Amino acid sequence: MNHTPTSRTVVITGAAGALGRAVAQQFLDEGAQLALVDQDEGRLRSVFAGRADMSPHQLVAADVTSEAGMAAAAVRIEQALGRVDVLVHVAGGFEMGEPVHALSRAAWDRMMNLNAWSFVAVTRAFVPQMLGDGAGKVVAVSAGSAVRGAAQMAAYVASKSALQRLVEALSQEVRTKGINVNSIAPTIMDTPANRESMPNADHSAWVSTAVAAKTIGFLASDAALSIHGQHVVVGA
Template identity: 60%
Template sequence: MEAAVRHVVITGAAGALGRAVASRFAGEGCRLALIDHKLQHLQSVFAHPDADGGMLLREADVTSGSAMAATGAEILDTFGAVDVVVHVAGGFEMGEATHAISRESWTRMMDLNAWSFIAVTRPFIPAMLARGSGKVIAVTARSASAGVASMGAYCASKSALQRLVESLSREVRGAGINVNSIAPGVLDTPANRRDMPNADPSQWVSTGSAARMVALLASEAAAAVHGQHLVLDGLS
């Protein structure tokens, strides 16, 4: 009997990790709904979406509840069901010393890295609950476990995201939904190579490795894994 095609939603899909995750699931024959904050970014990366709706490219602000509600409803209407939500979108910035963090910096990091998880999952969790199955994977960070100098707002926002992952997991695991995250150290991306030219990227985590861990958490091999954060250290 042929396995059913899975339907996967990926936010931040035009970024380096988002592209790797999308490639991984596309290679498994999944139908993809790819979300990014600029449609032109998606179109430049995914030039040939399937005409039959096998790949949807959608522009949406993941920090906007109304934008995600509309986008989520459209995806569910097109696909009929969503099996996996991978929330890659987020933000990073070096900031002020903790005692000098600005309200603007704090709000920006919390919106991008914590509130966005609520906005993104809200349209899809009710449908997963009705079906009694689903996988949600967030991208948190190794630095969510401890503070780092000049990264107070970022670390706090990723820590908040991990607490949201754990809380949602506690709420839905009994209904057959797995909620987890990957928590990478430094990812080997063009942006990180540009920003850290003197570092050794061979010590970092490749986007391919991170995508494989996302795929593992989305598979039946992880059916017993709930509310966990798989730390990807690389060699750093």
């Protein structure tokens, strides 16, 4: 894949998670300056100690579902690092749930807030600056399961499907203004949490975080300038 190693500024949400760490390493290897966003600054400092816990990189504690919180984070990041070139929205959530006929409003709201509304709050914070600059890349992390319903996963699948529609809509709105908006849609990610929850599964078919991060790196590169509103499925 043809990447674009530069001193670009890259914002990564959900940076302290397994995939977020791999994405951060991908862009560190490219020489980017990073703004790493997660809920807990202490966890960020622990995860990125010795790698991205000092200038010019920024560690930012913020709630991705909060418009005010993300607006404040964007001001801090832009003051410290200048323009944002790439926004990678990794943050999200997964949980098994009730069947549709017994689905609780709390479970529905939790998944919709984490996986769909968060994309609105995060892009609201950073896309206006990209529009002003006439350039930018937005990459979200969707899921291969977003294409159809699944038992006991209604809220999760619906929220990831909603995220894909938001990605497509934003792409239609900004593609003529120099901004690429796409997502990756992994099948099952090979993470410690997934291994713990599915100990008897065939892990060999799962998607490594490094492979997913490389795919994100491609979508954020100049090699992907003609790709708009797509969901790149990663995995079998």
